[in-house]
Amino acid sequence: xxxxxxxxxxxxxxxxxxxxxxxxxxxxxxxxxxxxxxxxxxxxxxxxxxxxxxxxxxxxxxxxxxxxxxxxxxxxxxxxxxxxxxxxxxxxxxxxxxxxxxxxxxxxxxxxxxxxxxxxxxxxxxxxxxxxxxxxxxxxxxxxxxxxxxxxxxxxxxxxxxxxxxxxxxxxxxxxxxxxxxxxxxxxxxxxxxxxxxxxxxxxxxxxxxxxxxxxxxxxxxxxxxxxxxxxxxxxxxxxxxxxxxxxxxxxxxxxxxxxxxxxxxxxxxxxxxxxxxxxxxxxxxxxxxxxx
Numbered sequence: 001x002x003x004x005x006x007x008x009x010x011x012x013x014x015x016x017x018x019x020x021x022x023x024x025x026x027x028x029x030x031x032x033x034x035x036x037x038x039x040x041x042x043x044x045x046x047x048x049x050x051x052x053x054x055x056x057x058x059x060x061x062x063x064x065x066x067x068x069x070x071x072x073x074x075x076x077x078x079x080x081x082x083x084x085x086x087x088x089x090x091x092x093x094x095x096x097x098x099x100x101x102x103x104x105x106x107x108x109x110x111x112x113x114x115x116x117x118x119x120x121x122x123x124x125x126x127x128x129x130x131x132x133x134x135x136x137x138x139x140x141x142x143x144x145x146x147x148x149x150x151x152x153x154x155x156x157x158x159x160x161x162x163x164x165x166x167x168x169x170x171x172x173x174x175x176x177x178x179x180x181x182x183x184x185x186x187x188x189x190x191x192x193x194x195x196x197x198x199x200x201x202x203x204x205x206x207x208x209x210x211x212x213x214x215x216x217x218x219x220x221x222x223x224x225x226x227x228x229x230x231x232x233x234x235x236x237x238x239x240x241x242x243x244x245x246x247x248x249x250x251x252x253x254x255x256x257x258x259x260x261x262x263x264x265x266x267x268x269x270x271x272x273x274x275x276x277x278x279x280x281x282x283x284x285x286x287x288x289x290x291x292x293x
Contacts, residue, residue, distance in 0.1 A: 008092035010292035023279035030273030034085035035068035067260030093254040105148035108206035122208035122235035129263035142201035164249035208235040
């Protein structure tokens, strides 16, 4: 008989993006994904979005991947835009029991058979996406680690540890448009790069892997806290989705706040939009995750 997970610890999350435009913007439309997502180990107690200048109109819906997405329009002249998302979430660690996994070869075979709803839904994360392609380059890099006869989760752990060990965290080495092939060649980047690389390697071996966006609870030794963070989730038949953070070499367990997931970063970009006018712009982003109470 299953038991309910232990009560989680609560955290307040505040994410502010401030755009300053060189010229006046006469009209703008934006899309925001800054609402944490409820899942087995995460409950969302409260959330709100503050837009300055106020939006002329907005609508919130779930996107294709089930992420809460707010689209808003600002009509009228403005030279800045500030979007602040504030949330209260409760995090609990996943149950470590029951994580025995089939081999990688059996995993791929079961995904091919698609006998369960979970396996059918996971198949779209086997195929490549613009920022996390499949290819022989990534298959060769991961081949020594992803033994077809080895349990899937052990293999993914090994890949995560290797990326963490062999790649240097460098916030100025890459941009959001840096191809994952350059990340592999240069052996440096940030959490987004490491997640895309790990996904590309897994998909190149037939494993279903998705990109997860969110935040880290600040702790000593943790890399990427107080900023947007990214990690990887892998579908394991009989278990479900299991998270891996190659930047910090950990399986997330009560210290990662999940915003949403998709095929790669483009599916879960926190804020994007179009403007009429504005010219060049500067953007400042501030993230704060603190214990509640």
